[in-house]
Amino acid sequence: MSTAEETAGGDTQPWGEVTPDAARRLLLAAVEAFAERGYHATTTRDIAGRAGMSPAALYIHYKTKEELLHRISRIGHEKALDILRTASGGDGAATERLADAVSSFVRWHARGRTTARVVQYELDSLGPDARAEIVGLRRQVDAEVRGIIEDGVRSGEFDVPDVPGTTLAVLSLCIDVARWFNVDGPRTPEEVGALYADLVLRMVGAGAAATS
Template sequence: MTAAEETVLGEDKPWGEVTPEAARKLLVAAVEAFAERGYHATTTRDIAGRAGMSPAALYIHYKTKEELLHRISRIGHDRALEILEEAAAGPGTAAERLAAAVRSFVRWHAERHTTARVVQYELDALAPEHRTEIVDLRRKSEAAVRRVIEEGVAAGEFNASDVPGTTVAILSLCIDVSRWFNTQGRHTADEVGALYADLVLRMVGARK
């Protein structure tokens, strides 16, 4: 599935707020190029060609290739944080909220696997100031999950001795779905989300 096809899945349209239309097309083209070739092997000419534009037209909207990557990364990390914080602050027990967070986070990485690979795995290609910004968003996402686990431990719902380590392991497990998920595979995004939610509850020693 291409980044362009991902934008029509459900109501969550990752580039829907980007205007004008030419700027949105460039983001979609950049995602596809970065996912296929890697950031460093992709040129602005590659991106412009995929978007049906000239390289000169690209520079009207984005000054550099890195600016495109930063925009993609910022939108993706903002969405990831929104998903996790919304689930973490929702109703129910800590176990129910943690399971909801994992299901939603995994589903996003499965349904948007092309986009998510770029968002999650091209961090080191960002300029230092942009990398610092994105790392801060990642820490906030980590904090949202850690908070739920801490609440579960305090309430006697979970038996997790290393909460920070468990938090990192959970997020890594969810993010890695973007590497291997295949829309033509045996399991749907929802099924993988449910499976991972069950696995995570086992990881934290949730009481049945």
């Protein structure tokens, strides 16, 4: 099984595409520090220390703390978009593609919950330019899910009175997995992914359409 979120990487092998290695280690340290203490309570000195580097070494790679948050947020959103585009561009019917999108997106949020929390909860800490870029990526994320739902409505697979509202709810349900998911809890990321795919198909009336 080679799903989109495995290509993009969970918390197990994160930020593989960031080079050189020092820049990657600093991003990882920043994610951990922001998640533990919050963006505003974290200093660049804290981040450098966690990565086993000096503050001067950090400045070679990142000019400011905000640049670190911006990089984390951009990479996180680009991975989210990758996962949803892969699911959306699949060969199957809308029902299959929506189930794939939801289960992949949920697994990624469960596995990468530390990063996802930073990306989601520290959005207001970005400056106006960085924020505008991220908002643009979020619109594309939204468009991928909306596109699958629209396909299903057109093909008669789905019955959805409010497509934008349902799109919002589907994404919200997946994103909030990063808040509550617990590795010591009773469900694996795969089990939550399967449960949520089923619940979302019910939300879009896929079962009702199939049985009517």
